[in-house]
Structures are given as structure tokens and as C-alpha cells.
Amino acid sequence: MLRSLLSATLAAALAATLALPSSGTAQAPAEDPVFTAFVAAKEAWKARRFDDADLALRRLLELLSSPEHASKRDTVLPGYHFYAASVAYEKKDEARAKEQLARYFEHQPGAELDPGSFSKEYRRFFDAERQAAQERRAAAAPPPGPDSIAGGVLPDFASRGLDESAVPANTGDPGWADTAVAALLTDRERKDYKSLPDDAARREFVARFWDSFGPGEERDRFRAEFYRRAQYCDSAFSTEDVRGSLSDRGRVFLVLGPPSYASRSPLRQSQDVIDRLRIQNNFFVTPGGVNGELENWVYRKERIPKGIPFTELLYQFVTQRGYGTAVLQKEPREMNALQKAARLLRREAGEGSR
Secondary structure, X not given: OOOOOOOHHHHHHHHHHOOOOOOOOOOOOOOOHHHHHHHHHHHHHHOOOHHHHHHHHHXXXXXXXXXXXXXXXXXXXXXXXXXXXXXXXXXXXHHHHHHHHHHHHHHOOOOEEOOOOOOHHHHHHHHHHHHHHHHHHHHHXXXXXXXXXXXXXXXXXXXXXXXXXXXXXOOOOOOHHHOHHHHOOOHHHHHHHHOOOOHHHHHHHHHHHHHOOOOHHHHHHHXXXXXXXXXXXXXXXXXXXXXXXXXXXXXXHHHHOOOOEEEEEEEEOOOOOOXXXXXXXXXXXXXXXXXXXXXXXXXXXXXXXXOOOOOEEEEEEEEEOOOEEEEEOOOHHHHHHHHHHHHHHHHHHHHOOO
């Protein structure tokens, strides 16, 4: 199994992207040069052959710059930047180490080093650069607002506008109920829509559906905000298998909007998916033992719809090999709140309270 100094998400995503087998051995299709270069860099780094690691990393970067490997860049680049920073530091090139860590922290802003795996000097250097990156983000961040997401884990939503050209027209598409609106439809509505005989009947159904969120301008504002969220989800949460707005994170985001705070922490190999809930929100970069990732979304009182009697909600998503990517953990309290929030949206939209 590929055991790198990467985040849990990167390790899982790299394995999926490079088609690693599930046996746990560090093997992949021999024709995959990205995997070969990555493993060569890692092994040279572990053996403290830093010149060899540097050469392998440069080869990796060359491969990632080619169009045929473009789909792997977002997955592999964080690992590249991490190793490149460490190698540069060991080769006394502090300027390059700072540059590479700055890029690494764009992907993993809260990463910490395992004290048992790195020298005190490099840990001090790493921590100082992480702090500098946090200060740069804070200086560049927009003032907190109703759509801001604290934690530095999720992409910015507050500045994300609506691409009106990408909002689907009401064409009576038979597959409409299986699009992002599935997060708002009841089981009965979904069944009724699928039983309609023609496009005209389906167009009428869709028009009535949006009207249920309020009249006129209120309806239009709600629909625009819904598709703004859907477009964000498609951009931020899509994988090779699932469109972001149809994912577990997408469903929560579409109904509740942006969380107040989001964080990620690793799942260790000793932690089972079932009994790992509520673990401490720390993120460690460590030579091995990572078995997946836990993503936490916290909704505080001001983000929870009126009518739901909680001051805080916690939604947790697990990424684990053989289990899935960002799978929602179905806690009864949070699931009931999500279902009730979807029902309340129609009444609240009509009352103009959202």
C-alpha cells in the first residue's frame, strides 16, 4: 500500500487515481509513469538519498505538466510539494523549501508533522511556514459573512456567483428528478414525476415545484441560490464516480448551505469506520498508518433553519479505501434535522425568512 507523507484524502485519492490494487502492496500498472516517479521519489527520500529524490520529483513534475496526465495533477501535486519542500530543506535550499511549503499549505492548510518522524529543526521550520501561510490567508480573506466557511478546508463559497447560463431550463427532461433537485424532492414527488406521461406534464410539474418555494421574486431568488449551491458542489465535491451536487456532501450543502466551520482529520489503520466518530480534529503528516480521512462540518445556530431545535449540528464524512469517498455518517439527530430542513425550506421561502 502506498504509505506517503500525505493527507488521508491525498493517499486515498492517489490510490484511486492510479488504480492501486486493494492487496496493500505498493504496486500499480507498470505503464503508469506518474506512480513510478512518485514511488521513486518517496523511496529515495526515505533512504535520505536527496539528490535522487530531487531527480525523481523533477521527473514527476514533468509528467504532470503533460496533457495526458492532467487529470492526476490535483491529486498528486500536494504530495509533490510536500516532498519537494523536505528535499530542498535537506539540500540547504531554504528559499525553495519555503516556496514548496507555501504551495503545499494551499492544499493542506492545517497539516502538522508527526514529532517522531522529523527533526526538531525541520518541524520548527514547517510550523513557521504554516503560520505564515495562515497569516497570508487571513490577510487576503474577505470579511466574515453569512456565506463564509471557517477552517480553510473547503473552497470559498462567499465569493462564488451564479453562472446563469448553466442553470437548466425547464424542458420536461425525464431525468430531472435525478439531478440536484433530488435533495429537495420527497419520495412521493419523485415517484409522481417519474410516472408523468410526457414533456408537457413534466414541465408543469417542475413549474409547480418551484412555485412551492414562494411566489414571483421569492421563488426566483430561491431557485438562483439553489443552483448557485449546486454549481459550487459540482466544482468542489465531484469525483470520477459522483457529481458533486449528488454526493453526500452535496445533499447537505444544498439543503443547509455552507457550514459554519469545516475541518479534516486522518483515520488511522487501527480505527474502524463505525467506532471512530468524534475523534479529535487534528491533522498529522506521518510516514504511515493512515487509513482514510474524516471531514467534519459544523453548523452553528445562525446557520440552522428556524424550526430545528438545535444550537449546533455536526455532519461527518468518511473517506476510506473500500468504503467510499466522503460518505455521510448517518447519525439519527443530524439526519432528522436534514430531512426537516428540506421540508422547512418551502414554508420559509414562502415566508421570506431565508
